[in-house]
Amino acid sequence: MALRFYSKRFATALRTSRANCCSARYASTAAALKDSSLPKDVKDSIAREACLPTPDPPSTSKTAGLVNQQLPYMVPTYVRPPPMFEKGEGCYLYDIENRKYLDFTSGIAVNALGHCDEGVAQAIAEQSQLLMHTSNLYHNPLTGLLSKQLIQLTHATGGFASATRTFICNSGSEANEAAIKFARKVGKEVSPDKDKFDIVSFYGSFHGRTMGSLSATPNPKYQKPFAPMIPGFRYGNFNDVDAVNDLVTGSTCGVIIEPIQGEGGVNVATPEFLIALRKRCTEVGAVLIYDEIQCGLGRTGNFWAHAGYPKECHPDIVTTAKALGNGFPIGATIVNDFVCDHIKTGDHGTTFGGNPLGCRVASYILSRLSSPEILDSIPKKSAAFKKHFDGLRERFPERLKEVRGQGLILGLQLDEDPTPIITAARERGLLIITCGTNMLRFVPPLIITEEEIDAGMAIVADAMESIWSRGEQVSGTPGQQEMR
Numbered sequence: 153m154a155l156r157f158y159s160k161r162f163a164t165a166l167r168t169s170r171a172n173c174c175s176a177r178y179a180s181t182a183a184a185l186k187d188s189s190l191p192k193d194v195k196d197s198i199a200r201e202a203c204l205p206t207p208d209p210p211s212t213s214k215t216a217g218l219v220n221q222q223l224p225y226m227v228p229t230y231v232r233p234p235p236m237f238e239k240g241e242g243c244y245l246y247d248i249e250n251r252k253y254l255d256f257t258s259g260i261a262v263n264a265l266g267h268c269d270e271g272v273a274q275a276i277a278e279q280s281q282l283l284m285h286t287s288n289l290y291h292n293p294l295t296g297l298l299s300k301q302l303i304q305l306t307h308a309t310g311g312f313a314s315a316t317r318t319f320i321c322n323s324g325s326e327a328n329e330a331a332i333k334f335a336r337k338v339g340k341e342v343s344p345d346k347d348k349f350d351i352v353s354f355y356g357s358f359h360g361r362t363m364g365s366l367s368a369t370p371n372p373k374y375q376k377p378f379a380p381m382i383p384g385f386r387y388g389n390f391n392d393v394d395a396v397n398d399l400v401t402g403s404t405c406g407v408i409i410e411p412i413q414g415e416g417g418v419n420v421a422t423p424e425f426l427i428a429l430r431k432r433c434t435e436v437g438a439v440l441i442y443d444e445i446q447c448g449l450g451r452t453g454n455f456w457a458h459a460g461y462p463k464e465c466h467p468d469i470v471t472t473a474k475a476l477g478n479g480f481p482i483g484a485t486i487v488n489d490f491v492c493d494h495i496k497t498g499d500h501g502t503t504f505g506g507n508p509l510g511c512r513v514a515s516y517i518l519s520r521l522s523s524p525e526i527l528d529s530i531p532k533k534s535a536a537f538k539k540h541f542d543g544l545r546e547r548f549p550e551r552l553k554e555v556r557g558q559g560l561i562l563g564l565q566l567d568e569d570p571t572p573i574i575t576a577a578r579e580r581g582l583l584i585i586t587c588g589t590n591m592l593r594f595v596p597p598l599i600i601t602e603e604e605i606d607a608g609m610a611i612v613a614d615a616m617e618s619i620w621s622r623g624e625q626v627s628g629t630p631g632q633q634e635m636r
């Protein structure tokens with residue numbers, strides 16, 4: 153009882169203060185508790201709770217109790233930090249104990265329209281009462297509509313002009329899986345007498361977890377547990393123009409690349425590199441695949457990231473997913489006739505993919521993500537982030553290195569493990585993720601406001617100050633998906 157009283161009194165009084173007063177609050181709380189007869193661990197937890205607006209749920213919390221009940225039933229593919237989220241609204245998430253978090257992750261570049269967008273919710277509600285699924289054995293009015301919309305938007309927004317058709321599926325991995333299979337089929341048909349089945353991809357890429365997309369993801373952390381990979385995959389160095397001719401040969405049926413590598417560390421492909429790949433693919437008759445699952449759909453400020461590159465490097469296939477469903481699982485593989493002419497009925501398929509529910513939702517989302525309201529706002533928001541990054545690099549020149557990325561897919565390179573910063577930020581009410589090696593990744597909802605960017609970056613600054621300037625100890629909580 154006494155504990156609850158202390159805890160509540162300090163926490164309530166101090167949580168109303170501004171987040172960047174954390175160290176002052178910590179000091180005064182610690183002073184107030186100094187003469188108390190409470191056990192040390194209790195005093196520590198009170199001081200800690202009082203010093204932060206949203207500290208992680210402790211091991212005694214309702215959250216931890218629930219997690220411990222449920223975890224034994226889940227295959228342990230992820231390690232997660234302590235909060236348990238149950239509600240989302242715009243750029244904010246709320247946990248089951250009603251802590252509020254500003255979300256700079258948007259579910260790994262998925263919730264471009266923010267959490268629980270009204271229009272998305274309405275599309276789901278309406279369509280779920282009309283027709284959700286019939287299988288691809290029958291026509292419905294929405295799969296074709298979404299396909300047409302993707303092609304028309306690609307043309308209208310400066311994407312690859314040769315795009316003609318779309319295959320709708322359920323996820324990014326599945327969209328890449330289709331692209332890889334299509335490239336293999338093209339290779340077999342354009343060169344029936346010769347083995348033309350090699351797929352080329354690049355170090356630092358992430359194309360998914362299914363065996364085909366994983367085989368194109370040359371990261372030992374992901375591949376080693378499931379080796380051997382599918383035969384015929386070759387890897388090159390990203391942006392190495394000189395290596396292109398030896399890497400892509402007459403045996404190559406497809407080249408898959410992210411114009412901006414997301415998981416690999418927000419690495420932006422140079423126009424020279426993509427032009428060299430396009431030229432070489434055309435020379436050897438290989439399919440050029442752009443994986444825009446993370447960087448596409450408005451994130452760079454262009455509807456497709458490749459629309460920001462010269463037309464000479466435009467691809468034969470674009471794959472997309474993530475923001476296409478804003479949380480609803482859906483993906484798509486957009487192809488031109490060079491590819492589609494080789495795909496026949498029965499070559500590929502899916503049960504759920506392209507069902508009326510997913511297509512209705514994606515169709516609505518596309519109309520928003522391609523709107524000037526979203527696309528025209530990205531450069532200003534990107535500049536706002538970059539201004540904050542510049543300020544932080546001036547304050548911590550030894551710790552913060554490069555800034556990479558475009559639009560709202562941005563990375564801030566640290567010279568050390570960023571996990572304590574991520575934990576300190578979360579405990580102050582901000583979610584960020586990592587990528588590459590020691591990179592902080594910023595992929596917020598595209599609807600984020602400049603006020604929200606300022607508020608979030610103030611938290612990042614305070615997290616860095618607390619650890620690097622004030623020497624506060626934060627043991628980083630594991631649970632970030634890092635490429636190590």
Ligand SMILES: Cc1ncc(COP(=O)(O)O)c(C=O)c1O
Nearest residue numbers: 323324325358359360414445446
């Ligand atoms: C560029 C890229 N490709 C493919 C994938 C795999 O998508 P999914 O997780 O939906 O299968 C991801 C996921 O992070 C990605 O970022």
